[in-house]
Amino acid sequence: MSRIAGSGETSSEDQLRLLPSGRPFGSLYSGNVRAVVARGLKATWGSNWAIMASGFVEPVLFLIAMGIGLGSLIGTVEGPGGQEIGYIAYIAPALLAVSAMNGAVYDSTWNVFFKLNFAKLYQGMLYTSLGPLDVALGEITLALLRGALYATGFTAIMGVLGLITTPWALLMIPASVVIAFGFASFGMGITSFMKTFQQMDWINFIMLPMFLFSATFYPLSVYPQAIQWVIQALPLWHGVELLRQLSVGTFTAATGIHVLYYLVMIVLGLILTTARLRKLFLR
């Protein structure tokens, strides 16, 4: 029986008595996240290519349209460290943050919504040794892999366009994964409340203004103070500012605050998601 991981060994004197494994989190976790990830990769390989690509292409199109098109009118703007940078270099890291967000949100909301309500995939998974925490971490890892893939591709395009001027800029890739982690861990928890397609549209309703107004295309200072506070409370702004600082290698106290914001978001998101999966599946 030892080949069955997470089984709790059967005791020798009586083959039909199971022993508890003593694993942390009891029924929630079996330590087998990688099986969930492997399943996701296998399933994605077969399908979903178009959707995967579209999530990557969208920010690239914005970069070209806004950066090159609008950028030729605007010229240079003030960068994070006070230096003058080209408009395209100003918006590129912001669009990278958006790209990480999109990848993570797509995977952790629409994808999860479908599996939860239509494919009944998780019901099947949870009848195996897997616990809800394995499933949540696995799905979030998949979202992160996608986020990392998008970020790497986008950073490469920035390089091709000559927008990478310092080695610090490469830190944008891991930072994008952190941003994706924050959105993915929350996205899955929020999706677990959704029952209909109409409710799922609310996610777009929040994402689009967040994308447009989180200091993506122009500095936060154009807004009145009250609006600034609202935007600073939202996650994307922290991602945009973090990547913008990394892109030119400028570090301030704010850098730490942005990272901290995401760490808190990740922890709260994981707690929410696991609690929700537990409520949904271990009723």
Added chain:
Amino acid sequence: MPNIAAPKQLTRTVITARGLTKKYGDFAAVNGISFDVPAGESFGLLGPNGAGKSTTMRMIGGVSQRTSGELAIMGLDPEQHGPEVRAHLGVVPQQDNLDEDLRVRDNLIVYGRYFGLPHSYLRPKADELLEFAQLSDKAKAKVDSLSGGMKRRLTIARSLINEPKILLLDEPTTGLDPQARHILWDRLFRLKEQGVTLVLTTHYMDEAEQLCDRLIVVDKGEIMAEGSPAALIREYSTREVLELRFGSERNTTVAAQLEGIGERLETLPDRVLIYTHDGETSLEQVSARGLHPVTSLVRRSSLEDVFLRLTGRSLVD
């Protein structure tokens, strides 16, 4: 009900439930049921839709938290030790939940990975199970190209990937045509021969009679009776049943004139049932009273009759 001449290895209990209760608000889906399932037995939960069968199955699998009572699967509480318990369970849910994004053989392998089983074990095991489920030539097919019966067999094959000690089957043949059902029964019977403990819910009498060593009849979350199919029929019904149809308007009026024939009379909207030890003799008595039914049928008593007797209702409708 004592198990007559049970072989020694059948005496060890793998599932113990005591006062098992599941409430949703004020509604008790399962209301204090107790039962034991010895290893190697084929144990049935028989009852109409909404009787609490599936809820009981979900609690055994540790994916539903009980409100009160005790439950031990091979000595462990599935609520506390879900992963450990489920490592030795195979589950065939009421609705197929195959992974439509994966091909047939990958469905088995990926599912096995959820148990943490290595590829070296899973590859030959998957082929063996495809053979068992008569799906070898479909190994690379997409799941949605399979027929209902094939999907069901694949679901059963999938549930066996971890060589479970206990197989939970929730309405295994609902929605299948008769031929597909017989193939499935045959496969389940082979598993039973291999010593797998089967726990199945059904509302099909013939299925329960074919597959179950012992069963509990549940209605409204409570156990109405317990025993082997034959013992239940012996206890709650007669050897034979005479079914008479006089036309829907006349059944009730004629029933009064049939008093005294057989042991017991049951009047249903579409027919009258006479419970008797000798159906032919009873039919002669009916004719002797000058009553001429449109159709008459003598059959052996079944679990359907047991259920009707216990609850006053028929099972399927």
